[in-house]
Amino acid sequence: MIRFSLFLPSLVNVALPRIVGAVAVELEIGVGDDAVPLCYKARYSSRIYSVLFTVLFFHPNSPKMTSRDGFQWTSETGLTQGVPSIGVISPPSNISAAEAGPWDVIVVGAGYTGLTAARDLCLAGHKVLLLEARDRIGGRSWSSNIGDYPFEMGGTWVHWGQPHVWREISRYRMREELENSFDFSRGVNHFQLRTNQSESVMSHDEEDTLLASGLAKFVDVDGAMGRKIIPYPHDAFHVPEARKYDAQSAADRLKEIALSLTPNERAALESFVLLCSCGTLETTSFFEFLHWWALCGYSYQGCMDALISYKFKGGQSSFAIKFFKEALSTGNLSYSFNSPAQSISDQGDKVTLITRSGSQYTGSRLVSTIPLNVLNTVAFSPPLNSQRTAAANTGHVNQCVKVHAEISNKDMRSWTGITYPFNKLTYAIGDGTTPAGNTHIVCFGGFHNHIHPEEDINETKTAVQNMAPGNMDIKRLVFHNWAKDEFAKGAWFFSPPNMLSTSLDALRSRHGNVLFANSDWAVGWRSFIDGAIEEGTRAAFTVTEELRGPSASRSRL
Known part of the structure; x- marks a missing residue:
């Protein structure tokens, strides 16, 4: 009954x-x-x-369940590993002995790409197995709820100009669940710039003018702020000449405009570019920055609006769980967390995946959402083609350091700051007020002057305090070390020079019955949550079209 x-x-x-x-x-x-x-x-x-x-x-x-991922520090508890998240799934598997497969589709990875693909395939009536290496959903975008406050551990911000993510926000009726990270209505209400040469405190209007001026000089390669060279941001190589900018690094472009920049412009500009790539100026593709600029409407204000303004009140995991919940409600989803892939073998009539623990699963198709930087940790048979292998061995450059600081100074809610190039963290903003009445500051660093926050917590505290000396009375630190995360080996995708112009098509191509989908090679908002959903949608649509036919024949793409 x-x-x-x-x-x-x-x-x-x-x-x-x-x-x-x-x-x-x-x-x-x-x-x-x-x-x-x-x-x-x-x-x-x-x-x-x-x-x-x-x-x-x-x-x-x-x-709330506690994930193995993430760290937090308080003076009372010291440094502890593992933080609570509503994205942790319990029980970690729903596969019974009576359901040994095979499945129609195996989806590897429960980030937004995998969640989108699994949900769409389940809704289409396919029997889906979702395998995830972690104990939680979300991949590189997840939130920890500590003291009833969501700390965003990875990807955070969304915008209505991002078509795929906005469709899902509308679909799940979460339009009213967004809030602005910035609040300049009270407190210090200023921008603080600290460089090797000087220290400046200025209004936010002056901050905007400084950054807008530097960025305009940086991106204006065509006399039209990039509109001529990338007129279609979702077809970024539509103008063949755009490819030459992929051979340039950010450092190369800075050399071309160096004489036109003031010292403060250069410091602010370099910090902003490194905030986007979290690499170094030498390893950051100038083309990929131009692509971001085009996606953001060719303006500084567009960048601020789309990249770092609007987030979920309940955190990213409150969004991701909607996908998982809907997929599971169909009755078509089997899942297993804590199941990292060891090998994937395409045998022509089926695909077999073996996990590190030795569990074996088979399906007619497999959708791999494994990020670029860890793709070479899984053995594929037949082997991957040389272009995909070379790109995976090179990897993207993003080694983001993202540290949340809960501080007692309420007036810092309206503060923003850049401390560059001497500090271990370079860019930070007031991002919220916790239920305890403290200010939440989010700080960013990258491979430039890199730090592993958990290795020396005093060094990390010093890096936070250096952002605004005398105003950072730290009550709590929260972070995820993406550089040491074995299932990410970095944060969001940002390419080195010469990768996209030579390898993007290869990364997007299929490998027999194995389809590769990840925000790392999306054509639109690449590296963003929007790009992840774009890719999951693409993979699910392709598989559904193929399995719909009576012979389940596969088109060779």
């Missing part, structure tokens, strides 16, 4: 049989919409019929 009794829109009392041998035991559990997911899955069998049912539980009073 299966009984559902609806008492409230967000609370359902469920009585379900749990089969233990021949004995049926009723189980009653409250169900809500916005809490930790729990899955109850069972099969009732008799000589007459067999029924498989799955119920997804979101209990509003369930404790």
